[in-house]
Amino acid sequence: MAIAEDNPGGRRRSPPLLRHLRKGAATIGAVLITMLGLLFVTFLIGRVMPVDPVLSVVGERASKEVYDAAYRAMGLDKPLLVQFAYYLWDVLHFDFGTSLLTARPVSEDIARVFPATFELATLGTIFGVVLGVPLGVVAAVRRGTWIDQSARVVALIGYSMPIFWLGLVGLLIFYGILGWVGGPRRLDIFYQDIVEPRTGLLLLDSALQGEWGVFRNAFSHIILPASILGYYSMAYISRMTRSFMLEQLGAEYIVTARVKGLPERTVIWRHAFGNIKVQLITVIALSYANLLEGAVLTETIFSWPGIGSYITTALLSADMAAVLGGTIVVGLIFVLLNIFSDLLYKFLDPRAK
Amino acid sequence: MSRTSQDRQTWRQWLLTDTPTSRAHARAVAAYNGWLRLRANHMAMLGLYILLALLLVALLAPWLAPHDPLAQDLANRLQPLGTPGHPLGTDSLGRDILSRMIYGARITLYIVTLVALIAPIVGLLVGTVAGYAGGWTDAILMRVTDIFLAFPRLVLALAFVAALGAGIENAVLAISITAWPPYARIARAETLTFRNSDFIAAIRLQGARPLRIITRHIWPLCLSSLIIRVTLDMAGIILAAAGLGFLGLGARPPSPEWGAMVAEGRKFILDHWWVATMPGLAIFTVSLAFNLLGDGLRDVLDPKEGKSG
Numbered sequence: 001m002a003i004a005e006d007n008p009g010g011r012r013r014s015p016p017l018l019r020h021l022r023k024g025a026a027t028i029g030a031v032l033i034t035m036l037g038l039l040f041v042t043f044l045i046g047r048v049m050p051v052d053p054v055l056s057v058v059g060e061r062a063s064k065e066v067y068d069a070a071y072r073a074m075g076l077d078k079p080l081l082v083q084f085a086y087y088l089w090d091v092l093h094f095d096f097g098t099s100l101l102t103a104r105p106v107s108e109d110i111a112r113v114f115p116a117t118f119e120l121a122t123l124g125t126i127f128g129v130v131l132g133v134p135l136g137v138v139a140a141v142r143r144g145t146w147i148d149q150s151a152r153v154v155a156l157i158g159y160s161m162p163i164f165w166l167g168l169v170g171l172l173i174f175y176g177i178l179g180w181v182g183g184p185r186r187l188d189i190f191y192q193d194i195v196e197p198r199t200g201l202l203l204l205d206s207a208l209q210g211e212w213g214v215f216r217n218a219f220s221h222i223i224l225p226a227s228i229l230g231y232y233s234m235a236y237i238s239r240m241t242r243s244f245m246l247e248q249l250g251a252e253y254i255v256t257a258r259v260k261g262l263p264e265r266t267v268i269w270r271h272a273f274g275n276i277k278v279q280l281i282t283v284i285a286l287s288y289a290n291l292l293e294g295a296v297l298t299e300t301i302f303s304w305p306g307i308g309s310y311i312t313t314a315l316l317s318a319d320m321a322a323v324l325g326g327t328i329v330v331g332l333i334f335v336l337l338n339i340f341s342d343l344l345y346k347f348l349d350p351r352a353k
Numbered sequence: 354m355s356r357t358s359q360d361r362q363t364w365r366q367w368l369l370t371d372t373p374t375s376r377a378h379a380r381a382v383a384a385y386n387g388w389l390r391l392r393a394n395h396m397a398m399l400g401l402y403i404l405l406a407l408l409l410v411a412l413l414a415p416w417l418a419p420h421d422p423l424a425q426d427l428a429n430r431l432q433p434l435g436t437p438g439h440p441l442g443t444d445s446l447g448r449d450i451l452s453r454m455i456y457g458a459r460i461t462l463y464i465v466t467l468v469a470l471i472a473p474i475v476g477l478l479v480g481t482v483a484g485y486a487g488g489w490t491d492a493i494l495m496r497v498t499d500i501f502l503a504f505p506r507l508v509l510a511l512a513f514v515a516a517l518g519a520g521i522e523n524a525v526l527a528i529s530i531t532a533w534p535p536y537a538r539i540a541r542a543e544t545l546t547f548r549n550s551d552f553i554a555a556i557r558l559q560g561a562r563p564l565r566i567i568t569r570h571i572w573p574l575c576l577s578s579l580i581i582r583v584t585l586d587m588a589g590i591i592l593a594a595a596g597l598g599f600l601g602l603g604a605r606p607p608s609p610e611w612g613a614m615v616a617e618g619r620k621f622i623l624d625h626w627w628v629a630t631m632p633g634l635a636i637f638t639v640s641l642a643f644n645l646l647g648d649g650l651r652d653v654l655d656p657k658e659g660k661s662g
Contacts, residue, residue: 030499037500041509045516160641162592164599165615165633168622172630176623293505297596301619311508312600315515327504327512335503 023346031339036088038331042324043087047080096325101317106325110307114329115200116186117299117306121291123203123226128233128291129284135234136241140249141268151238158235163294167228167301174224182221184303191217225302229294233287240283241276248272278348285341289334390653397649403642411458420449422456422609431625442627444617450628453609454635460610461639464525464594464603465587471529472586473579476536481567481575483537484544495541498534506531507596514602521610524603528593532586539582543575577654585647588640595636611636 096106139151175183186202191214195206206214249272257267296308307326314322373379391397426447434442441450483494513527547553556566597603598612611632618629
């Protein structure tokens with residue numbers, strides 16, 4: 001990358017296909033290095049922890065021989081880099097070890113809990129986009145009016161509010177006092193185990209199997225946590241939409257379009273908004289990644305059986321295999337979403353070339 | 354003729370002059386102009402006042418708090434708001450919530466100050482060295498930065514605290530580890546804009562070594578963007594610290610950390626809502642104050658960014 005930047009002349013001369021290939025290779029290389037680094041960091045965290053990994057396998061009463069055998073079998077007598085290679089090999093085979101808490105492979109556990117988080121984060125992002133994009137556009141078009149000011153306040157509150165607290169207050173008001181929504185967990189107890197889990201997404205599964213009672217109940221449970229996540233997503237998306245739109249609305253082509261006599265609606269939505277779509281998609285991908293993080297605290301509040309609850313429960317019982325497995329999975333998704341948004345930007349937006 | 358008013362007049366003129374007489378004078382003029390612009394921004398001043406109040410509360414905690422924050426009184430547990438002697442009620446062990454919140458201000462300030470010192474300094478070091486050295490050093494340092502940026506911050510902090518053990522110092526360390534990469538990015542970007550400029554070349558021709566150029570000439574120029582970023586990040590740091598405390602990974606139980614207090618009150622949220630709600634309001638107020646001040650500072654120190662955001 002550095003060489004290509006130092007030599008812009010040589011870069012300009014190479015044919016487009018080669019340029020794309022080189023760019024693609026550089027991106028893939030960067031991605032691989034980032035992922036390797038991510039795994040190395042989690043590997044190191046697993047090594048510095050105060051819990052003896054051998055003891056947690058053989059138990060405290062194991063004899064010296066058993067302990068040593070396990071020590072060697074786990075490869076702990078090898079140099080750190082060799083251990084890391086073993087670790088990489090395991091991770092590449094989706095082997096994150098066995099959870100102390102559930103006594104099952106961590107990868108199985110994660111596959112089981114992940115759909116719950118996915119459903120929550122997706123619905124949250126949908127709320128964020130549906131409300132945040134129009135809010136941002138209107139705030140930019142009516143810059144300085146009360147709409148703009150209130151959009152600013154909404155975003156400011158979103159940036160300042162502890163999400164776990166908003167979750168608790170939401171639970172108190174909408175569940176405890178008003179009784180409008182279902183409480184914690186994904187379903188009421190009578191509705192559990194009616195729907196056969198196919199995708200793991202309760203809303204989708206119940207709709208596909210025609211269990212509308214379950215669907216309604218699942219919806220009443222997911223609506224509050226999803227709205228709370230959606231609020232944070234909306235705060236971010238509306239701010240970004242606003243600043244993108246302001247940038248476009250100040251451009252000369254907008255003046256031209258207005259001078260041509262185009263209706264204001266066309267100018268705003270076809271011309272200006274049309275030009276920020278690519279940027280918006282990258283912002284949405286980033287906010288989706290951030291929601292995964294917000295889900296950790298939100299899931300704890302709502303006893304939502306997703307990956308966030310899984311990690312925090314594992315944390316409190318010093319179940320490091322589960323913690324690191326969960327961290328890796330969330331980290332990888334985060335990286336992939338970031339790269340996805342980066343690539344999208346690079347390949348769809350001609351200005352980025 | 355009153356001597357003091359004339360003095361103030363001259364001070365003002367001295368601070369607003371167009372023709373500073375020395376380097377220190379020029380700096381004072383710039384700082385005073387910045388202060389005037391910040392003062393015109395009501396929201397930023399509101400944020401500043403809230404933070405000054407927080408500082409006072411933290412300093413004067415032993416005199417302000419009506420009760421010992423750790424003193425239990427099981428006969429008076431879960432008293433509602435407005436109970437005589439306990440304006441914000443008591444928690445599940447009968448401890449006075451107001452006193453705990455007042456002492457909690459100290460913990461919050463302690464965490465924020467430490468992280469706000471550690472993370473930008475590490476970022477400044479990494480970023481300026483990478484930007485000034487270029488080549489392989491730059492490539493490697495920035496790759497490391499990207500790796501840390503690639504993690505979701507809270508999850509990485511969780512993993513670190515899990516490995517290091519719960520506690521305030523470890524929470525500070527974990528948050529700092531996840532917070533430095535953006536500063537490194539900013540410092541590097543700033544360094545890249547200066548490194549080939551004429552004044553750096555002139556200093557280099559005078560025989561200045563890279564260490565001197567970085568510490569004496571590049572660091573001061575990176576400061577204003579770092580300060581803005583730190584102020585804007587403070588809210589995030591407070592929220593992260595409170596989140597760790599809420600999950601039981603920050604301050605240890607009896608200590609009145611706000612996030613941990615929310616977690617304690619969580620069990621009683623439906624019947625005794627104030628126990629969890631009050632400390633949450635404190636977290637919200639302080640992080641709002643930092644956001645307001647950060648927005649204002651950005652407008653003052655970095656006019657090209659505009660008022661959006």
